[in-house]
Every structure is written in C-alpha cells, then in structure tokens.
Amino acid sequence: MRQLILRNFQSPGDILMLTAAVRDLHAHYPGQFQTDVRTPCPALWEHNPYLCALSESDPGVELIDCQYPLINHSNQLPYHFIHGFIDHLNQQLQLAIKPTRFGGDIHLSAAERSWISQVQEQTREPLPFWVLVAGGKYDFSIKWWASERFQQVVDHFQGRLLFVQVGEANHHHPALRGVLNLREKTNLRQLVRLVHHAEGVLCPVTLAMHLAAAVEPPAGRPGSRPCVVVAGGREPVHWEAYPHHQFLHTLGALPCCSTGGCWRSRTLPLGDGDPKDHPDQRCLDVVGSLPRCMEMIRAADVIRAIDYYLDGGRCSTLSPAQARCLAPLLSGG
Template structure:
C-alpha cells in the first residue's frame, strides 16, 4: 500500500476541500493508500476513517505539499473548488481520482451527536437557530457585507429565527443586536458541532458555507442544511456554490466581473503593509465601504433567500412563543 502524508497550511475552508480529496482518493483507490495529513486544523480530521498516523521519516512514506493551481482556471473552466486538490493529486501522483460527493468530508463521533448544543446550554431547550457570520478577516475585506444590513435581516426575522453570531477572535466581527453571541467562544471542533445542530447558516464566502455543506444534519432536518451566502462578484459562482445553497452573486452584472470573478482582496487600502493593499488587489468599483457587487445585494434579497426555505417547507420557524424565541435575552 502506498503511504502518503498530505500537507497544506492554508485556511480552514481550504482544509475542508482537502478532506474531500482524501475521501475521494480512498473511494477511487480502495485499499491502495494509507494517508495522514499535516494541516493547521486537526479538529477537521477528528474521527476521519481515512487518516492513519504516519511518521515523515518512516520508510516508503511520501510527503506531498498540496496546492490547487486549478483555481487559476476557475473563471473559465467548469470546475468547483472540490476539484482543486483532486486535480493536483492526479497530476502529481499519476492518478484518476473522481469526486464522489458535492461536499467536504467532516465526521462526528456518535457521542458528539448525542451532546446538546452550546445554544441549548444557554437557553435550556433545543431551540432551532441559524448561525450568522457578519464580518471576516481583514486581508479580504472585499468579502464583507454591510453590518447594518445583517442587522436588518436579524431584525426582520425576530420571533421566527434565532440567530447565533460566531466569528474567530482577532478577526473583524462587530456584535449584532438580538443574537446569541458566541464570537470567539467556539474552538474549531465546537464550531463543527454547532453547525451540526444549526437549522441554517447566513454568511459571506467563508469557512461556514463549506461546513454547512460538509457537516451532517440532525435527524428531522432536510437532507441538506439551508445556507444563504452573500457572495458578490469576487469568485465565479460555479467555483464556490453548493447546489442546495442560496448563493447570492452579481458575477456578470458588472464590467469588473463580467468574465468570471474579479478575485480582488480589499475594498480600500488599509495601510498595514500587506500585499493585499497593492493597487492590483483593490476593488475598482466601490460604493462607500462596500464593493459595488456587494452593495447590489439588498437586505430584501437576503431576506427573500432565507424565506424560500420556509416557504418551500424545508424548515419551520420558531414556535410562536415570544418567551421561547427570546429566552436567551432574559
């Protein structure tokens, strides 16, 4: 059996894509490989049946630094992010791995599925909730939507949806009103379990959209977790979007993203010395603090996208009890 250690030290969203490639490697070549990984996100590999501890100095172990150069063709070639690492492994190892599922490969132990959520620990009942990410990393401010628009969405669904705000400490995640505040209060594994319990997710293009697709849903939920992604025009939709998500993009509506995504980094320079401040990485069509493609996504657009899941019957609103809907505020 061929022994591989696959290394990648990018962001958690990238690592979710690598989990899919490892799954599909074993699905295509069952029994032919032993695999281990080196990533900054061990929590995403917990309970993964395809991981076997290997030492880099062991005999016959191949160590491969994994990349996804396919992204440079993403504006024009018909590939999803899930193809990125697969294409690289095929080229480097002389394989023909084929994708098997339209999602990453995150595993929960049986005991984890039995634990109550952090939300239930707070409100003392199994309240349905949506996760909201209303900010992001400062290296890619072009992905941010307006904070006041997220707030308007939260306010619109008062009594119908309980929102739980998450965000990594050290990143930019201003507090929304009338939410359960779990910003900086979840490690990566806790975040995976929170997604498992979540009824839906509202976010920009970020880790949470990939977890929304990759993490198993609870019993009684639709087969695929509702997720609304405020995407704008940075990435080509086919590279990022999942079939059961509402992916709100504006690619093709503006000249700056009429041939795929613009792949810019920031709306305005921040003066922090980052390469993202270079003029070639800055948005060329801005409306105040927003890229125009994000400004063109209104609160009504997001509200309608969320409501579709209720109108279609995929999920149900909170019980019509104000004291239940707002229990966490007391």
C-alpha cells in the first residue's frame, strides 16, 4: 500500500474540501493507500475512518502539498470547489479519482450524535434554529454583507425563527439583536456539532455553507439542510454553490463580474500592510462600505429565500409559547 501524508495549511473551508478528496481517493482505490494529514484543523478529521498515523520519517512515505490550481480556471470551466484537490491528487499520483458525494466528509461519533446541542443547553428545549454568520475574516472583507441587513432579516422572522449567531474571535462579527449569541463561544468541533443540530444556515461564502452540505442531520430528519448564502459577485456560482442551497449572487449583472467572479479580496483598505490592500486586490465598485454586488442584494431577497424553505415545509418555526420562553435569552445587541 502506498503511504501518503497530505499537507495543507489554509483555512478551515479549504480543509473541508480536502476531506472530500481523501474520502474519494479511498472510494476509488480501496485498500491501495494509507493516508494521514497535516492541517491546522484537526477537528475536521475527528473520527475519520480513512486516516492512520504515519510519520514523515517512515520509509516509503510520500509527502504531498495539496493544492487546487483548478481555481485559476473557475471562471472558464464548469467545476466545483470539491473537484479542486481531487484534480491535483490525480495529477500528482496519476489517478482517476472522481467525487462520490456533493459535499465534504465530516464524521460524528455515536456519542456526539447522542449529545444535545449548545442551544438546548441554554434553552432547555430542543428548539429548531438556524446558524447565522453575519461577518467574516478581515483579510476578505469583500465577502461581508451589511450587518444592518442581517438585522432586518432577524427582525422579520422574530418569534418564528431562532437565529444562533456564531463567529470566531479576531474576525468581524458585529453583534445582532434578537439572536442567541454564541459568538466566540464555539470552537471548530463545537461548530460542527451545532450545524449538525441546525435546521438551516444563513451566511456569506464561508466555512458554514460548506458545513451545511457536509454535516449529517440528526437521525429522523430527512433530506439536505437548508442554507441561504449571500454571495454577491466574487466567486463563480458553480465553484461554490450546492444544489440544495439558495445562493444569492449578482454574477453577470455588473461589468466587474460579467464573465465570472472577480476574485478580489477587500472592499476598502485596512492599512494593515497585507498585500490584499493593494488596489488590484480591492473592489472596483464600492457603494458606501459594500461592494456594489453585495449592496444589490437586499434583506427582502434573503427573507424570500428563507421563505422558500418555510413554504416548502423544509424547516420548522417556533410556537408562540416557545418564542415567549426564548425571549429573555436573546441578545439585545
């Protein structure tokens, strides 16, 4: 058996796509490889059946720095992010791996499936809820939507939907009113378990949308997990979107994204010395503090996308009694 140590030190969303490549490698070549990984996100690999402990010093071990150069052709070729690492492994190892599932590969233990959610720990009831990401990393501010528009969405569904706001420390996550505040209160594995219990996810293009597609729902809840993504015009739809998501984009509507995603990084300079502050990495069309492609997406568009799932019976609403009991736990902003 060939022994591989796969390395990548990018963000959690990238590592989640690598989990799919490892799964599909073993699906197409069973018994032919032993694999281990070196990534900054061990929480995404917990309970993964395709990994075994390998050492760089072991004879015969191959080290592969995993990349996804396919992204450089994403505006021209009809491939999804999930193809990126697979295509690179095929080239490096002379294989013919293909995706076996449209999503990353996250594994929960039996114990984790039996645990109640962080939400139920606070509310004392198994209430339906949506995970909400209303910000993002500072190095990619072009992905942010306006926090006041997220607030309008929360206000519209007040008493009917429970939004649980999450966000990592040192990232941009303005506090919203009327949400259950779990910002800076979940590590990566806790976020995985939170998405496991969530009925839906609302976010920009970020890890949470990929988790929405990758993490299994609880037993007895059929189908895929609803997810509304406020995407704008940065990435091609086919590179990021999943078939069962509402992916709100403006590609083709503006000169800057008329033939595909602009792939720029920042809306306005932050003055932090990062190369992403350079003019060729910044938005070409800013309206106030938003890229025009994001400014064109209104709160009403997001509300309508969530309503699709509600009208279709894909997710539940709170009862009046549940909403009254929940009210004292919600954030005042």
